[in-house]
Amino acid sequence: MAYKFKNWAGNVTGEAERYFQPTNENEIIELVKNAVAKDKNIKLVGAAHSWSALALPTHYLINLDKYSRVLNIDKEKKQVTVQAGIRLKTLNVILYENGLSLSNLGSVSEQSIAGATATGTHGTGIKFGNISTQIIGMKLILADGSVLTISEKENAELLPAVRINLGVLGIVSELTIQCVDVFNLRDASYALPFEETLEKIPELIQSTDHLKLWWFPHAPLIGVYRYFRTNEELQPRSAFQKFMDDSFLVNIFFVFLLRLGDWFPKTVPPINKLINKIHFKKVSRIEKTWEVFNVPMPPIHFETEYAIPVEHASEALKKLKEMIEHKKLRINFVVEVRFVKADNTWLSPAYKQDACYIGAYQYGNRYWKEYMTGFEELMYSFGGRPHWPKEFTPDSKKISNSFPEFEKFKQLKNKLDPKGVFNSALTQHLFA
Numbered sequence: 001m002a003y004k005f006k007n008w009a010g011n012v013t014g015e016a017e018r019y020f021q022p023t024n025e026n027e028i029i030e031l032v033k034n035a036v037a038k039d040k041n042i043k044l045v046g047a048a049h050s051w052s053a054l055a056l057p058t059h060y061l062i063n064l065d066k067y068s069r070v071l072n073i074d075k076e077k078k079q080v081t082v083q084a085g086i087r088l089k090t091l092n093v094i095l096y097e098n099g100l101s102l103s104n105l106g107s108v109s110e111q112s113i114a115g116a117t118a119t120g121t122h123g124t125g126i127k128f129g130n131i132s133t134q135i136i137g138m139k140l141i142l143a144d145g146s147v148l149t150i151s152e153k154e155n156a157e158l159l160p161a162v163r164i165n166l167g168v169l170g171i172v173s174e175l176t177i178q179c180v181d182v183f184n185l186r187d188a189s190y191a192l193p194f195e196e197t198l199e200k201i202p203e204l205i206q207s208t209d210h211l212k213l214w215w216f217p218h219a220p221l222i223g224v225y226r227y228f229r230t231n232e233e234l235q236p237r238s239a240f241q242k243f244m245d246d247s248f249l250v251n252i253f254f255v256f257l258l259r260l261g262d263w264f265p266k267t268v269p270p271i272n273k274l275i276n277k278i279h280f281k282k283v284s285r286i287e288k289t290w291e292v293f294n295v296p297m298p299p300i301h302f303e304t305e306y307a308i309p310v311e312h313a314s315e316a317l318k319k320l321k322e323m324i325e326h327k328k329l330r331i332n333f334v335v336e337v338r339f340v341k342a343d344n345t346w347l348s349p350a351y352k353q354d355a356c357y358i359g360a361y362q363y364g365n366r367y368w369k370e371y372m373t374g375f376e377e378l379m380y381s382f383g384g385r386p387h388w389p390k391e392f393t394p395d396s397k398k399i400s401n402s403f404p405e406f407e408k409f410k411q412l413k414n415k416l417d418p419k420g421v422f423n424s425a426l427t428q429h430l431f432a
């Protein structure tokens with residue numbers, strides 16, 4: 001029976017001929033052989049949290065939720081080997097119990113580890129790379145059913161190629177991740193006026209372990225989220241405060257304001273100013289990593305995100321404000337600004353450059369297309385590279401020009417999967 005596919009945001013829908021949830025590696029290999037024999041295309045899906053159509057299936061759709069165990073924890077080397085379907089939220093807790101931690105996390109931990117790393121999921125902190133940089137080993141099931149092992153000892157030269165793979169090289173079966181000693185996060189956040197924040201960005205980036213900025217357009221303040229790694233005792237929020245932050249304010253009050261702003265766009269600027277007053281308060285707490293890095297699950301919305309060289313961060317935000325004003329857009333969601341250390345992963349938006357990721361988000365589609373077009377133009381003018389799991393215009397020429405190793409990745413893809421068994425329509429177009 002056909003399987004209906006829908007991603008988290010609901011902007012990508014389709015149908016797979018068949019859906020599988022294998023429980024062991026042999027089953028996965030048999031599925032690949034069977035698909036290839038029948039000339040079927042294979043897509044993997046984790047939590048379907050990508051806005052871009054990377055996981056959109058045509059024939060066979062495979063999900064590894066039942067292939068999601070921790071296989072080994074080496075406490076001495078601080079390394080963990082897992083089956084590819086494990087969700088980050090499960091891994092976080094297991095690592096914590098073993099005195100270890102992922103070095104960084106994004107805004108949620110719902111993702112599968114293979115899905116999160118395939119797209120270069122990142123958190124923030126200029127001294128820390130995206131989550132894919134923590135991969136030191138991978139088992140990849142190829143289109144011919146063979147298993148390619150990549151580690152620091154075997155086929156090590158492929159690590160920079162496979163860490164961000166967009167799901168097109170094969171099926172990631174196992175991953176070995178370099179972890180760090182467990183730590184907590186001290187959250188010392190506050191808000192500053194827009195212009196003052198832009199001036200302080202270079203200093204804030206360097207003096208904060210994990211710096212994130214939230215700006216609601218049309219409003220005067222920027223939320224300056226400053227997280228510091230610490231081994232101090234936990235000083236968590238009260239249960240009431242947690243309920244207010246994670247449930248009431250986001251799921252009820254914010255949703256109400258978003259709908260109001262969507263129906264009556266003139267109310268967006270005053271609403272965003274109100275959010276400044278209510279949401280941007282001085283914070284002091286110490287909590288576990290995922291309780292600070294992760295935010296409450298937001299209402300469904302559109303997202304696009306680009307990485308630009310970090311030195312352009314302030315100028316790009318200034319120009320973004322001008323663009324929104326010039327086009328008379330009414331932007332009801334946050335602009336999110338994060339910082340990621342340079343790496344050597346071929347398809348990484350932070351490839352060989354410390355990066356400032358700017359995310360443009362919106363609830364409702366009234367202004368979305370115009371906002372996204374203006375935003376993408378602006379980001380490209382600063383040397384931007386699209387962040388794969390978010391929405392982006394699939395302009396192959398622009399994209400291949402912005403990733404220096406794009407052609408090299410394409411050659412490897414053609415070598416490992418000459419028939420494009422693991423393509424989605426999107427990647428078929430991008431790598432044509």
Ligand SMILES: Cc1cc2nc3c(=O)[nH]c(=O)nc-3n(C[C@H](O)[C@H](O)[C@H](O)COP(=O)(O)OP(=O)(O)OC[C@H]3O[C@@H](n4cnc5c(N)ncnc54)[C@H](O)[C@@H]3O)c2cc1C
Pocket residue numbers: 008009043044045046047048049050051054055064084085105106107108110111112113114115116117118119120121122123166167168170171172173297298389390
């Ligand atoms: C609410 C929300 C918050 C988010 N916050 C952040 C954030 O803070 N930072 C950030 O960078 N991103 C963020 N994202 C994006 C998210 O991290 C990525 O979309 C990530 O790829 C989702 O993981 P997934 O398991 O859902 O993968 P999917 O979206 O299901 O798949 C992504 C890609 O991985 C491939 N894939 C999955 N499993 C395998 C496998 N075993 N082998 C080979 N390929 C595989 C799929 O085919 C597809 O190409 C957020 C998304 C949402 C919805």
